Amino acid sequence: MIRRHFLSTGVAALAASPAGAAPAALACDVLVYGSTPGGITAAVEAARRGLHVLLACPQTHLGGMAASGLSTTDAVRTNVFGGQVLEFVGLVRKHYQQTLGSQPEEYARTRDGWFYEPSVAEAAFDRMVEGEKMLRRLPGHHLVSATVRNGRILCIVLDAPDNSRVTVSARTFIDGTYEGDLAAAAKVPYRVGRESREEHGEPFAGIHYMNWRTGRQIMTPDTGEASPAIQAFCARSIFTDDPAQRVRIEKPAAYDLHLPDYLPLLDDFASGRMKRFGRGAQLPHRKFQMNGDIEALTSTNLPGANWAWPEAGRGHRARLARFHIDHIHGLLWFLQNDPRVPAAIREPLAPIGLHRGEFRDSGHWPWQIYVRQGRRIEGRALVTQHNFTVNPKTGRTPRVPQAIAIGEHSFDVHPCQDRRFAVDGFMEGVLWYPRKAFGPAQPGQVPYGAMLPRRLSNLLVPVALSCTHVAMSVLRMEPVWMTLGQIAGRAAATAQAQRVDVAAIDPTPLPAQLKIQVDPASL
Numbered sequence: 267m268i269r270r271h272f273l274s275t276g277v278a279a280l281a282a283s284p285a286g287a288a289p290a291a292l293a294c295d296v297l298v299y300g301s302t303p304g305g306i307t308a309a310v311e312a313a314r315r316g317l318h319v320l321l322a323c324p325q326t327h328l329g330g331m332a333a334s335g336l337s338t339t340d341a342v343r344t345n346v347f348g349g350q351v352l353e354f355v356g357l358v359r360k361h362y363q364q365t366l367g368s369q370p371e372e373y374a375r376t377r378d379g380w381f382y383e384p385s386v387a388e389a390a391f392d393r394m395v396e397g398e399k400m401l402r403r404l405p406g407h408h409l410v411s412a413t414v415r416n417g418r419i420l421c422i423v424l425d426a427p428d429n430s431r432v433t434v435s436a437r438t439f440i441d442g443t444y445e446g447d448l449a450a451a452a453k454v455p456y457r458v459g460r461e462s463r464e465e466h467g468e469p470f471a472g473i474h475y476m477n478w479r480t481g482r483q484i485m486t487p488d489t490g491e492a493s494p495a496i497q498a499f500c501a502r503s504i505f506t507d508d509p510a511q512r513v514r515i516e517k518p519a520a521y522d523l524h525l526p527d528y529l530p531l532l533d534d535f536a537s538g539r540m541k542r543f544g545r546g547a548q549l550p551h552r553k554f555q556m557n558g559d560i561e562a563l564t565s566t567n568l569p570g571a572n573w574a575w576p577e578a579g580r581g582h583r584a585r586l587a588r589f590h591i592d593h594i595h596g597l598l599w600f601l602q603n604d605p606r607v608p609a610a611i612r613e614p615l616a617p618i619g620l621h622r623g624e625f626r627d628s629g630h631w632p633w634q635i636y637v638r639q640g641r642r643i644e645g646r647a648l649v650t651q652h653n654f655t656v657n658p659k660t661g662r663t664p665r666v667p668q669a670i671a672i673g674e675h676s677f678d679v680h681p682c683q684d685r686r687f688a689v690d691g692f693m694e695g696v697l698w699y700p701r702k703a704f705g706p707a708q709p710g711q712v713p714y715g716a717m718l719p720r721r722l723s724n725l726l727v728p729v730a731l732s733c734t735h736v737a738m739s740v741l742r743m744e745p746v747w748m749t750l751g752q753i754a755g756r757a758a759a760t761a762q763a764q765r766v767d768v769a770a771i772d773p774t775p776l777p778a779q780l781k782i783q784v785d786p787a788s789l
Contacts, residue, residue, distance in 0.1 A: 290426075290430065290431070290432045290433065291432075291433045291434075291435070292320060292432060292433070292434045292435075293434070293435045293436070294317075294318045294319060294320045294402075294434065294435075294436050295312070295317035295318045295319065295436060295437050295438065295758070295762055296308075296309070296312040296317050296318070296319045296320070296436055296437070296438045296439075296440060296755070296758045297319075297320050297322065297422065297434050297436035297438075297439050297440070298312075298319065298320070298321045298322070298439075298440045298442050298755075299322045299409055299422070299439070299440070299441055299442060299443060299447065299448040300322075300323070300324070300330075300441060300442030300443035300444070300447070300448070300729070301321060301323035301324075301325055301327070301328045301329070301330065301403075301405075301442070302329075302330030302331070302442050302443065302444060302729060302744075302747065302751075303329060303330055303332050303354075303391070303744045303747060303748045303751070304330075304442050304728045304729040304744075304747035304748055304750060304751035304754075305321065305323075305330075305440070305442020305443070305729070305751060306321070306328060306329070306391055306394065306395060306442070306748075306751070307349075307350045307351075307748045307749075307751035307752040307755065308440045308442055308726075308728060308751035308752065308754045308755040308758075309321040309395070309398075309401055309440075309442075309755065310350060310394050310395060310398055310401065310752075310755065311350065311751075311752045311754075311755025311756050311759070311780075312401075312438075312440075312755035312756075312758045312759055313398040313399075313400040313401035313755075314398060314400075314755075315755070315756065315758075315759030316400065316759070317400060317758060317759055317762060318400055318402075319398075319400055319401045319402070320401075320402050320403075320404060320434055320436070321395065321401060321402070321403045321404065322404040322407045322409075322424055322434070323403060323404060323405045323406065323407065324406070324407065324408050324409070324443070324580075325405070325406070325633065325634060326405045326406045326633075327388060327405075327633055327634075328388060328391040328392055328395060328403075329384075329387055329388045329391040330444065330634055330744075331444075331502070331634055331636055331637070331744065332387050332391075332744050333384050333385075333387040333388035333391060333634075334384055334502070334625075334632040334633055334634035334635075335384055335501065335502030335503060335504060335555060335632045335634075335636065336502055336555075336636065336744065337381060337382055337383060337384060337387070337502070337504070337547070337549055337555040338380075338381050338547050338555060338557075339355075339377075339380040339381065339382075339744065339745060340675060340678075340743040340744065340745070341380065341674070341675075341743065341745045342674055342675055342676065342702045342703050343674050343703065343709065343789065344380060345789065346672050346674045346709065346745075346783050346789065347745050347749065347782075347783075348749075348780065348781040348782045348783065349748075349749060349752045349780040349781060349782050350394070350748055350751075350752050351745045351748050351749060353394065354387075354390055354391070354394065354748070355378075355379040355380055356379065357379075357390035357393060357394070358376070358379040358380075358382045358386055358387065358390050359376070359378055359379030360379075361386055361389070361390070362376045362379065362382075362386075362550065366550060372550045372551070373550075375548055375549055375550050376549075376550060381547070381549060382549070383504070383549055383550060383551065383553060383624065384504060384624055384625070384632075385623060385624055404424065404426075404432070405427075406426070406427040407424040407425065407426055407427070407432065408424065408425045408580055409422060409423075409424060409425075409447055409448060409451055410422075410423040410424060410425050410431065411423045411451055412448065412451040412452040412453075414452050414453060414722070417721055417722055417723050418722065418723055418724045418767065419436075419439045419452050419722060419724055419725055420435060421433050421434060421435040421436070422434050422439070422448070422451070437724065437758075437761075437762060438724050438725075438726070438758040438761060438762070438767070438768055439452075439724060439725045439726075440725070440726045440727075440728065440751075440754050440755070440758065441725065441726070441727045441728075441729065441730060442728065442729055442751060443640070443729060443730065444637040444639075444640045444729055444730065445575070445576050445637065445640030445641055445730060446576075446640055446641035446642070446643055446727060446729070446730025448725070448727075449641070449643050449719060449725065449727050449730060450577075450641060452719075452722060452725060454643050454644070454719040454720075454721075454722060454725070454727075455643070455644040455719075455720070456641040456642060456643045456644060456730070457641070457642045457644065458494070458496065458576045458577060458640075458641055458642070459492065459493055459494040459495065459496060459735070460472055460473070460492060460493045460494075460495065460496070460682070460695075460735040460736075461492055461734050461735060461736075462490060462491055462492040463489075463490030463491075464490070465492070466648075466650045466651070466652070466734060467652070468650055468651035468652070468734060468736050469651065470483075470651055470677060470697055470736045471490065471651070471734065471735065471736050472489065472490040472491045472492055472493060473488050473489060473490065473491045473492075473493045473495075473694065473695070474489045474490065474694070474695065475489065475689045475690075475692050475693075475694055475696075476692060476696050476697060476698075477690075477692055478560065478561075478692070478696055478697075478698045478699065478700070479700075481699055481705065481706070484689055484690060484692060486689060493682070493695075494573060495569075495570070495573060495682040495683050495694075495695060496572065496573055496575075496576070496638075496639055496682060496735075497569070497638050497639060497679045497680045497681065497682050497695060497739075498558060498567035498568055498569035498570075498571075498572060498638070498680045498681050498682070499567070499568060499571075499572040499575065499590060499635050499636050499637055499638055500557065500558040500565075500566045500567045500568060500590060500594070500635065500636050500680075501566065501587075501590045501591050501593075501594050501631065501632050501635045501636065502555060502556065502557055502566075502632060502636050503555075503556055503566075503594055503620070503631060503632055504549075504553050504554070504555055504556075504620070504621050504624045504625070504630075504632075505545060505546070505553070505554045505556060505598075505618040505619065505620060505621065506551075506552050506553050506554065506618065506619065506620070506621040507545075507552055507554075507617040507618050507619075508551070508552040508621075511551075511552070511621050511622050511623060512617075512618070512619035512620070512621070512622070513619050513620040513621070513622050513630050514619050515595065515598050515599055515602065515618075515619050515620065516599070517596075517599050517603070518592055518595040518596050518599065520592040520595075520596065521596045521599065521600075523592070524592060524593055524596040524597070525596065525600070527564065527593065527597075528564065528596065528597055528600045528601075528604075530563065530564055530685060531564050531600075531601075531607075532606050532607070534562075534563065534564070535607065535608050535611060539563075539691070540562060540611075541610070542610070542611065542614070543562075543601055543611050543614075543615060544556075544559075545614070545615065545618060551623075553621055553624070554618065556594070557636075558636075558680055560680055560681065560693065560696050560698050563685035563688055563691070563693065564685060566593070566594045566597065567680055567681060568589070568590055568593050569680070569681040569682055569683055569684045569693070569695075570683055570684045571586065571589060571590070571593075572586065572590075574586070575637065575640070576639075576640040576641045577641070586635075587635045590635045591631045591632070591635070595631070598615070598618075601615050602615050602616050602618075638680060638742060639735070639738050639742060640730050641730050642730055642731065642732060642733055642734075642735075642738060643719055643727050643730055643731065643732050644719070644720060644732060645715055645716050645717065645718050645719055645720065645727070645731065645732025646715035646716075646718045646719075646720055646732070646769075647666070647667075647668075647713040647714070647715030647716045647718075647732060648716065648732050648733065648734070649673070649712060649713070649716050649731070649732065649733035649734070649737040649741065650733070650734045650736070650737050651677070651734065651736040651737055652664060653666065653673070653710040653711065653712070653737060654673060654677070654707040654708055654709070654710040654737070654740050655706065655707070655708070655710075656708050662786060662787055663708055663709065663710040663711065663786055664710070664711070665711060666711045666712070666713040667713055667715075668713050668714040668715065668772075668773050668774055669711035669712065669713060669714075669777070669784040669785075670712060670713065670714045670717075670750070670753045670773055670776060670777055670782075670784065671711075671712040671746065671749045671750055671753060671777065671782060671783075671784065672709050672710065672711060672712065672746075672783050672784060672785075672786055673709065673710055673711075673712055673737075673740040673741045673743075673746050674709040674740075674746070674786075675702065675707065675739075675740045675743045675746070676698075676699045676702040676703075676705040676706075676707045676740070677697040677698075677699070677705065677706065677707045677736060677739045677740060678697060678698055678699075678702075678739050678740070678742075679695055679696060679697040679698070679735075679736075679739045680695075680696065680698075681693035681694060681695050681696050682694055682695025682696075683695060697736070697739055707740055708786070709786035709789060710740070710786060711784060711785075711786065712731075712741070712746075712750065714753075714757075714773040715732070716731045716732040716733060717731050717732075717750060717753075717754060718732075718768070718769050722769075723767035723768070723769035723770065724761075724767040724768060724769070725768075726754040726757060726758070726768055728747060728750035728751045728753070728754045729747050729750070729751070731750065749782055752780055752782070753773070753776050753777065753780070753782070754768075756776050756779065756780060757771060757773055757776060760773075760776065
């Protein structure tokens, strides 16, 4: 069932350090927690407006998934985006123009800067952050608690890499995590899982089966019911067939634990259901980015293994991340080495290995698994499937009050339950359209209130924003989150200048200030 509740992780008193001393204290104008692309753009924008900003990062790397394997930018209509999205793409483009300018075939793989190697993306984010003198980064800091009083967050406590505690007070707080961790610590109500079809009248909500080839649902007795299942995560790993850069894939220690998950592939190969297992999207320098496959009943996706992730603690998430890495590690070893795998599958995969130039401090496996959805706050406005559905009477998607961005992707959900629940060869929960621009989802407006929790006046949540499961399948693309993050950073600066909280400002002028589109009709 959908969970709608408060967490008890917020505390009224600050925690003491392990040694018993008072926590170190820091103060700033804006505290951003989470170094995802949405968190980065929020921090950079606020710093550029003259505010003192702290960017607290659970990871030691910047860039979230965009720098950890999500190397093919999810943007159907690149002309929608402006602001820091184009700045980031421009930095990537400049790098490749300088390094691949004499190799047109290699440069073409970058899609003019929209596709990139993880290391190149991380370097671009590093440059954006390091260029801001008003911005201080706190890498490897994990949220412990938040103190809330009279509808405002007063301060948070962070666990530093040396196990000391740091207290940070700020005027404005921005949650830049995929999971909505800061909002949850501040006791913001949230949702995890899938709404029923009836709750908001969303045709694609709840448990459902879809023939993605035809774009039609396969109706079953339980279609449309609410469900705690969320779409699968995966580790979007980078491989190469370059002998000079290849790191051999050895048999993993956890192989026997995962082997039962791979064995059904043998039937898929024998029946002809699967005739190949692709290396993934090709990137420059003989690199391949492998993603989960919504067509395959077994792939790098791990549906079902991630349901606890959004609400899990730090230790549990670390174990789940390791489980996802071990899954793809063992899968590749199985496909390359098990003699039962047909030669037509095994031989094309035999030359590939990990790339020694990527993810150097994490064994060349991604340091961030692909968190496709986490918590979704209950905000002052709600984004639903209807925001991205054309009204036949008006010929456009609905106008919303205080629109700040456009969500422009198709409905895109990976399987929510594993192959045991497949019907007629189609995985439960999948929403996917090969011709994305012409699918039922069309560009729609996102309201400012979707970033604002109902009962807090100084917190913005641009990533784990207020929306339904179906709407998140459009919003969960990094360029959209980057846009919302930049708006959040500009909102923080506006609120500071007006001496009010971010909940009290008029956000209407902000998109124009940042050259961000808000009217789908103008596309």
